[in-house]
Amino acid sequence: MGFVFGNGAGGIGGRCYGRLPWLHQHYRWGVGSMSGNGIAILEAQPQDLDLAGVEQRMQPHAETVAELLRRYPVKRAALLQMLWLVQSEFAWIPRVAIKWAARQCEVSPVHAFxxxxxxxxxxxxxxGRYTFRVCHNMACHIQGAEELIAHLERRLSIRAGETTPDGLFSxxxxxxxxxxxxxxxVQINDDFLFGPDGLNQxxxxxxxxxxxMDDWIERLRAEAEANPQAPRNDELGGIILASPGHPGAEGAQAQVQQTGYAKPPPPLKVAAKAGEENGTVTITWLAAPECSDTLCEYSDDNGASWSQCGNVVPASVPGPPGPKNCSLTHSSAPALGLTRQYRVWSVLPDDQRRVSAVVEYRxxxxxxS
Ligand code: FES
Structure with a gap:
């Protein structure tokens, strides 16, 4: 099974802290994985949350969303931050919220997923509202990381990667x-525990x-008792908006590059074959939909010089959204025995270009052939 039923250990009278009402179901989430496993993930999806519900929850972040999108040259570049923002609101990322983030960043849901x-x-x-993060790398291992993790696991009756049924500790x-x-x-959420005088001291x-660690568990329980409503973002670090050096921020030296951000993907599957009419050649290729144009060239001198023999605008090719199957007919076939080369350029609206592989026709x- 992907989850086990919680035994109530680590809880405080079944009370649920923070924004995790689903934990009332008393499942122990995330067995064997920090981010969860298949069955636990499916079980965790709130049945009453749809896209409209996510939209409503994210409404207070509308300005942040707009600012994030403004800071990147293309919307999809803001995806990591958009997902982080979702997590700061929900304390995790429900599936339907992935869809919401994908829409904001104009990528497919499966890409965001x-x-x-x-x-x-x-x-x-x-x-959990409070996460004990324990480093288990070599330097910490030889200083007793495994013993410390085992102690926390015993004390909270969960394994690493799990959350107590009351939603308080992970x-x-x-x-x-x-x-x-x-x-x-050890970190408690984003804060370091490396001194006796409190976090980050x-x-x-x-x-x-x-x-x-026992002492901290009691302190955190008391804190949660005193303030059952988890403060927003209480376990997440400041997102990129808090970074004044980020391109687009006030006073930042670096600037968002509005054009020339990336070259287009090259045309794929370029092929040349005899055209339907005698003495013609048909060239076909697959073009990325964001290209404003694709240009076909040929060379009869083994690539020393190239001439354009036509172009296809992918947007003009009928078919479903996504890569376009382009083709054109070159009215002049090479002479018998001569090897001709064809290649195709992808062109973006800002004139960024990338060329395909070269194919030969003879x-x-x-x-x-
Ligand atoms: S090995 Fe560096 S913090 Fe643990």
Missing amino acids: SVVEFYTMYRQVPW IERVECIAACGNGPA LQEGWHPTPEI ISEEGA
Whole structure:
């Protein structure tokens, strides 16, 4: 099974903290994975949340959304931040919210989904209000990381990658977080635990112990009791908008590059064959839909010089959205025995270009090849 039923351990009288009402179902989410597994993810999807509901939840972030989109030359470049914003609102990323982010960034839902699947910091199941992140890399391993993780697991009755049924605590194994000197390095949400005087208070030579973790569990429980409503973003770092050096931000030196951002994808599957009419050649290729034009060229001197023999505007080719099957007929076939080369350029509206692979066409006594 992809989930197990929680036993209530680690909870506070079944009370649910923060914005995780689904955890009342008393499933233990994310078994065996930081971001969840297939069955747990499907089980976690709130049945009463649709696109309109996501839109409503994200409405307070409308200005942030607009600002994020403004800072990038193309909308799809804002996808990581858009998903992060969704996670800051929901504390995880429901499937339907992936669709919402995809729409904002004008990418397909499956593209946005693949991004969420790839990065484990995106959570696909409801997550705890407080996450103990424990580094298990070498420097921390030899300072007792496994013992500390085992202690937390025992104490909270969950495994690393899981959340307590009350939605209060999660445990995460993480790679080096650059606090090796205070290993085994621990973060509580985004804050470092590397001193006795509170979070982010560095004291050299100080190391977390099981007793210190017990103390923090009690402190965090008390904090949640005093403030059952988890503050927004309380476990997420500032998103890119807080970075003054980011292109497009006030006073930033770097500028968003509005044009020339990326070359177009080259035409694919270029092929040349004998045309329907004698003495003609038909050239076919697959063009990316964002190209404003595709230009076909030929060379009869092994690529020393090229001449254009026609063009096809992908947008003018009928068919469903997506790559376009383009073709044109070159009215002049090469002389018998001569090898001709064809290639096709993709062209973007800002004149960025990329060329395809070269294909050869030859007519011999046996026919065209
Ligand atoms: S190895 Fe654990 S913080 Fe660097």
